[in-house]
Amino acid sequence: MQKPRIVIASTLKPLLDPRSFYRFALSLRETNKYRLNIIGFSTKKAVDQSDIHFHSLFESKRTAFKRLFVGIKFLRLLKMIRPKLIIVTTYELLLPAVIYKVFNRCKLIYDVQENHRFNVRYNSVNSKPFQFLILPLIQLIEFGSRPFIDQYILAEVCYKEEMPWVGNAVILENKYFGEYKEVVPKRFEANQPLNFLIAGTLTEVYGILEGIYWFGEFVKQFPSARLHVIGHVTMEEYAQKILEAAVSISQILLDISFTPIPYERILDAYEVADLVLMPYYQIPSISPKVPSKMYECLAMGIPFLHAPNEKWASITNQYQAGFEVDFSDMTNIPRVIDHIFNATFFEQGIVKSAYWKAKEQEILKQLIGDNLK
Template sequence: MVKPTILIASLLKPLKDSRAYYRLGLSLRETNKYRLNIIGFSKKKEDEVENIKFTPLFLNNRSGRERWKAGFRFLKVYQKEKPDLTVICTWEFIPFALFGKVLYGGKLIYDVQENYTLNIAHNQTLKGFRKYLAMGLILFIEAIGKMIFEHYVFSEQCYKVEKKHFKPYLVLENKFSGTLIERPIDPKKAPQYCHKFFDFGYHYGSIWYPRSHGLVFKFTEILS
């Protein structure tokens, strides 16, 4: 039986990003139901791991031109993989995801990691017309995304208010506060207040990455 393919696509985040790889990627891989392809920034190739392929974006710099070129590379990967589900982790990939969905099918999720328009509003290096143009462009592209996204994932609780028109959504926060436990995790040994959120997790360096039941169940539901 061929496993469904899931793309997790970032632009400026590394391939083994704490969220895309250690939270989303490893959580989904442990179900042994999916074949994953993680797209992200890298200056070198990453060795594949079980059920996870890495597709690096070799950007010469972080200019706007290079970012749009990366979008076409993402679309090329989409064409090749024809994923069953794609997690878009940056607004720049939304237009390309739209074309990919129309041409090759698949379902889309928007992982909201930042409030990009609010960031630009507080950016002191971008002023005047260019600032409002950038904010308007992002709002327009994210509005288009509402027509194509099956679901949203919020990295912060505040986005439930700041992005209240993004529905339906699931909150998967970046941070975790609790006892650091070596892996593999026995749920019986985990702190009691953690049981309703995860059954095992990942210990990398000094950071604890829990697996979320809600994330895995929601992705399975969307793919069904």
């Protein structure tokens, strides 16, 4: 009997995206029930794996012009693959998915990874004319698609309040997908060198420059510290600002790219980090969410310093996983140093609730099975 085909598609994410590939595709492949097709972007051809096939929407730099026609290419791929289930992760692909569903028997799931309207409204890279044009379009597509969507998946708890019109929703947060690992209480020896890390997508609202400026002052008082900045920069202008901010600080290692960096390399950077910096802007598109790197740190037992946020502080305090830092206040650095060397982190050991396999993996398998009955 032929296995049902499933499509997981995005215009924003790479083919080997942590959520689409590692959390969703690898979890579903364990069942040995499905043929999985991941659609995204990649600068080079991805090698197919057992029951997982890759299809690229973009094979070079994404541009606004190319994104105008991405729906046509996506629809052609759907006709070629003939899926029984489509999981769409960005609003741009909803319309072609709905068109395909109207003429073919299949189920449609909208995996809401981002609140696109909040991102457009609050992320400062977007101009007012752009917001004026795109916000009604997003609303029209997301609202108009509702009758055709069989299931919603929400990547954040806060989306339930931000999108009250969403029905039949299951929350699957971006928890750490790896195997359980031993976590022992962590305490730093007096004056030992500290290796800081900033990792992931490097954009303005994630506070990358603020983190670099703060670290520049930190090393004036603690010269043996090091900072590794690794990630994908989405805008050339912002990449130049990062380079200019870091060039005079010899303790900073920049490892940045205009294409997504393989997730394995990001995890390798975590393995050698002592502390992770999370200097996110506290704006409505960010502050109610729980960053995936927070779950990664909790699961791997790596302390982290985060921007002031009541929700995040409750998590760090519960597991002794880190503490708040105002990255705009350079006078707090002596207090931060004192806190780092006098605290014991992760006294309770492993945080199993930070793992995808603790709960979310089985929920996903059940959800997909129910939708394909």
